[in-house]
Amino acid sequence: xxxxxxxxxxxxxxxxxxxxxxxxxxxxxxxxxxxxxxxxxxxxxxxxxxxxxxxxxxxxxxxxxxxxxxxxxxxxxxxxxxxxxxxxxxxxxxxxxxxxxxxxxxxxxxxxxxxxxxxxxxxxxxxxxxxxxxxxxxxxxxxxxxxxxxxxxxxxxxxxxxxxxxxxxxxxxxxxxxxxxxxxxxxxxxxxxxxxxxxxxxxxxxxxxxxxxxxxxxxxxxxxxxxxxxxxx
Numbered sequence: 001x002x003x004x005x006x007x008x009x010x011x012x013x014x015x016x017x018x019x020x021x022x023x024x025x026x027x028x029x030x031x032x033x034x035x036x037x038x039x040x041x042x043x044x045x046x047x048x049x050x051x052x053x054x055x056x057x058x059x060x061x062x063x064x065x066x067x068x069x070x071x072x073x074x075x076x077x078x079x080x081x082x083x084x085x086x087x088x089x090x091x092x093x094x095x096x097x098x099x100x101x102x103x104x105x106x107x108x109x110x111x112x113x114x115x116x117x118x119x120x121x122x123x124x125x126x127x128x129x130x131x132x133x134x135x136x137x138x139x140x141x142x143x144x145x146x147x148x149x150x151x152x153x154x155x156x157x158x159x160x161x162x163x164x165x166x167x168x169x170x171x172x173x174x175x176x177x178x179x180x181x182x183x184x185x186x187x188x189x190x191x192x193x194x195x196x197x198x199x200x201x202x203x204x205x206x207x208x209x210x211x212x213x214x215x216x217x218x219x220x221x222x223x224x225x226x227x228x229x230x231x232x233x
Contacts, residue, residue, distance in 0.1 A: 007039065007221070008039030008040075008041065009028075009043075009045050009084065010027050010028075010043040010045065011039060013039040013040040013041045013043070014040050014221070015038075015039055015040075016037070016038055016039065017037050017128070018037070019036070020036070021035060021036050022034065022035070024038060024044040026044055026046040026048075026049055027044060028045055028049040029048070031046050031048070033046065036128060036132065037127070037128060047088045050084070050087050050089070051087060051089035051091075051092070053082040054089030054093075055089050055092045055122075056082070057082045057083070058089065058092050058096050058097075059092075059096060059119060061073075061076075061077050062096045062097060062111075062115055063111070063112065065100050065104070066104055067100065067104060068101050068105040068206055068207045069101060069207035070098050070100070070101040070194075070206055070208075071188060071191055071195075071208055071209055071212050072207075072209070073101060074094070074097045074188070074191055077093060077097070078093070078184065078187075085183070085216060085219040085220050086183045087127060088126060088127040088137060090137060090138060090141070090183040090187050091125040091127075091129075091137035091141045092118065092119060092122040092141065093141070093187065094137075094138045094142055094145070094187050094194075095118045095121075095122055095142060095145035095148075096115055096119075096122075097191065098142060098145040098191060098194050098195070099111060099115060099145055099149070100115070102145075102149060102198060102204055105206045106204050107204045109149055114148050117148055118141075118144055118145065118148060122140075122141055122144060125141070130174075130181055131179070131180075131181065135171060136170075136171065136190075137186075138170070138183065138186040138187045139167050139190055140167070141190065142167065142170055142191070142193070142194040143163055143164075143166060143167035143170075146162065146163045146167075146194065146197075147159070149198075150163060166193070166197045169197065170189065170190045170193045170194070173189050173193060174186055177189070177227075178224075180222045181222065182223065182224070182228070184214055184216045184220070185224070185228050185230060189229070192208060192212060195208055211233075212229075212230050213232050214228065214230040214231060214232070215232075217231065217232075
């Protein structure tokens, strides 16, 4: 497999997105489904194959971590070969590092149970939601995190509102920066917003760096460079 510059896992060719879904076959597991994303050579990799090893690594790392800094924890996980430059594994990563650092900073949760629940929810969020749904998976993952710590359900009042407020704050920040896709940029922004919001609403203060700096630019052909708030100064 090749991670290239956020390109095809099979051959390294650029990824091509279609507006409408069409029948595709996963080049790894053979699954046939409707999809909107292939490489220029026609290869398709399903979300399950794309994120399987990455999500396992995210959960294993978070279960064992004593970090209170979700940006540092996210960056350390992102450096593993199982985490591709872009992909739905980030939809689990964001919420997982937030749950872990929230607990380690003094939050009263059963981390093992919370991570299991986060995994279950986040695996339902497909790749490409940022462009096709109008709601980035990083924001959804942060919302899942806050829903878990606040006890939000479709029938709650204040937790429901507080969770929606966090997600809307993140989406607003992502929209201000603009596209195209970058799971590192959106992930860092979602983590920062969620950590600050958590401190304001719960009093649990996770650590954050003075400035989040990305080190993954070389692996993303669509990097915004100096237009990205996390590009090195």
